């Protein structure tokens with residue numbers, strides 16, 4: 001039996017964790033014991049608890065209750081709390097997901113006390129170090145022992161940074177193992193899309209049933225820079241003359257709309273009868289909205305991919321993406337926060353009906369692969385005394 005400590009904190013990590021927890025419960029319950037640590041980075045009911053209730057994720061064994069704060073304050077509190085838990089639990093692996101401050105804190109705490117790190121979603125790069133997430137990913141990858149990349153691009157990024165597929169087991173922080181293993185979110189989307197039914201979903205009862213644009217906005221440069229936020233919202237206002245638009249709004253964006261939008265743009269948005277602004281929805285609600293949308297406009301990493309999983313074209317309101325493949329195959333367009341590019345993207349996809357969606361995110365069994373590798377790379381433990 002191996003013991004892993006899994007760190008979750010932000011919404012997408014809680015959802016991702018469902019795939020590994022499900023694989024452990026169904027196939028590895030006699031081989032892996034999972035201890036879940038919630039940092040408390042996200043804490044609103046609809047940003048956290050809803051996913052535990054809905055996706056069958058075990059309740060966290062620990063909740064650090066860190067909450068919101070500046071990068072330094074938030075990350076420091078997490079490191080302190082995670083270190084204490086790791087010293088007590090002394091796991092075989094720390095498992096972290098993605099690129100948030102919770103990911104970075106887990107990696108910093110574990111690496112200094114010699115607990116090997118398994119990073120799920122390794123190798124993704126935007127090549128834009130102004131993004132806090134880019135710093136988090138690079139630091140985490142470079143102190144990980146097992147690096148699980150969902151895509152070929154991610155895997156190749158690791159090789160360009162000096163990681164090598166030639167390393168042999170047993171893997172260590174100085175002899176790390178890299179894998180191209182598919183995406184746990186593809187596992188989840190396949191699994192949960194089978195369980196959702198339109199009539200079960202509260203969200204979909206209050207919005208149009210089809211032929212709408214689904215939009216999410218939360219990336220810090222889009223919410224915090226008034227010019228960018230105004231430009232995106234002006235594009236949405238113009239598109240609302242063509243189609244209904246549904247926006248499940250991240251709390252960060254909700255707080256900043258009235259502050260960073262020009263008064264007239266703000267009023268036009270709030271009064272617009274074809275734009276449905278919702279509280280954040282559950283994951284099953286989100287899958288339902290994605291499946292019925294005609295187009296997705298987003299700056300979310302997860303939503304970009306899910307639009308691809310459900311074969312919907314996507315306009316990415318960022319200047320670059322870590323999910324390059326979906327742009328390369330023509331299923332997504334990078335429009336940045338540029339009003340005209342967003343409008344052009346809309347008309348491009350309205351005309352284009354022959355988009356291909358080749359399988360680039362694995363076979364829906366990434367979590368099982370990861371579990372097998374965690375088990376087969378078990379090492380004798382160091383006992384930490386501080």
Ligand code: UD1
Nearest residue numbers: 010011012041042043044047068100101102132133251252
């Ligand atoms: C974080 C991640 C980002 C990820 C996103 C997923 C970092 C640096 N950023 O961004 O990579 O894409 O989560 O959603 O880790 N808030 C609430 N209630 C909550 C959570 C947040 O009101 O439950 C508000 C607070 O005002 C907070 C703000 O949202 O200050 C930002 O939250 P934070 O977790 O710091 O960053 P996100 O923008 O959510």
Ligand code: UDP
Nearest residue numbers: 011012248280281282283286300301302303
């Ligand atoms: N999501 C959700 N409800 C919402 C918006 C998003 O369940 O109202 C899900 C979405 O389906 C995806 C994940 O949250 O699985 C993406 O998280 P987010 O956009 O917050 O962060 P990112 O992926 O950009 O880090």
